[in-house]
Amino acid sequence: MQVNRIAAPLKLLTIAFKTGRVTKKYPFGPPLITEAFRGAISIDPAKCWGCGACVLVCPPNALDIIFEKEKIVIEYFKGRCIFCGMCADTCPANAITVTKEFELAATNLEDLKEDVVHRVSKCAVCGKPFAPAAELRDVMKMHPITEEYANICPDCRRKRTARAFGMRFGASI
Numbered sequence: 001m002q003v004n005r006i007a008a009p010l011k012l013l014t015i016a017f018k019t020g021r022v023t024k025k026y027p028f029g030p031p032l033i034t035e036a037f038r039g040a041i042s043i044d045p046a047k048c049w050g051c052g053a054c055v056l057v058c059p060p061n062a063l064d065i066i067f068e069k070e071k072i073v074i075e076y077f078k079g080r081c082i083f084c085g086m087c088a089d090t091c092p093a094n095a096i097t098v099t100k101e102f103e104l105a106a107t108n109l110e111d112l113k114e115d116v117v118h119r120v121s122k123c124a125v126c127g128k129p130f131a132p133a134a135e136l137r138d139v140m141k142m143h144p145i146t147e148e149y150a151n152i153c154p155d156c157r158r159k160r161t162a163r164a165f166g167m168r169f170g171a172s173i
């Protein structure tokens with residue numbers, strides 16, 4: 001028992017001497033940023049659809065989706081971000097990059113917010129705003145749906161489909 005009390009610290013000292021200094025002098029020297037290091041995210045407005053999938057998965061609610069009359073805003077608040085990268089894994093448009101940025105101190109909270117603003121398309125039938133224009137644009141590129149169907153809201157689409165079925169099978173819907 002006595003031998004262990006002496007041997008254990010000696011073993012630690014030997015390891016420490018072999019390893020050398022591992023702490024960094026940051027902020028007086030450069031920080032240690034490894035390959036796997038995750039910092040704040042960056043959203044590419046040109047790729048983002050405004051779908052809100054990232055908002056749903058964000059654990060600390062650092063992302064928000066704000067619906068306004070004719071626009072949808074994706075708001076990123078760096079002050080709440082835990083740099084987990086789940087939003088980047090989820091984004092269907094590959095619009096999110098996890099950067100290595102971590103020096104985020106600011107004197108104004110507004111400086112920690114970033115917005116991506118989307119125009120909302122209006123339904124060609126009822127005129128109701130229903131989906132971000134960027135999402136419709138890319139969905140139309142990916143799937144062979146006609147502009148006639150893509151530009152109408154789900155309610156009007158349902159009614160139109162029901163009417164088409166009714167005409168086909170002779171019922172009046």
Ligand code: SF4
Nearest residue numbers: 048049051052054091
């Ligand atoms: S496209 Fe990506 S970044 Fe834009 S709202 Fe959807 S999940 Fe978020």
Ligand code: SF4
Nearest residue numbers: 058081082084085087
């Ligand atoms: S990295 Fe994590 S915490 Fe930060 S915005 Fe994305 S999902 Fe939210």
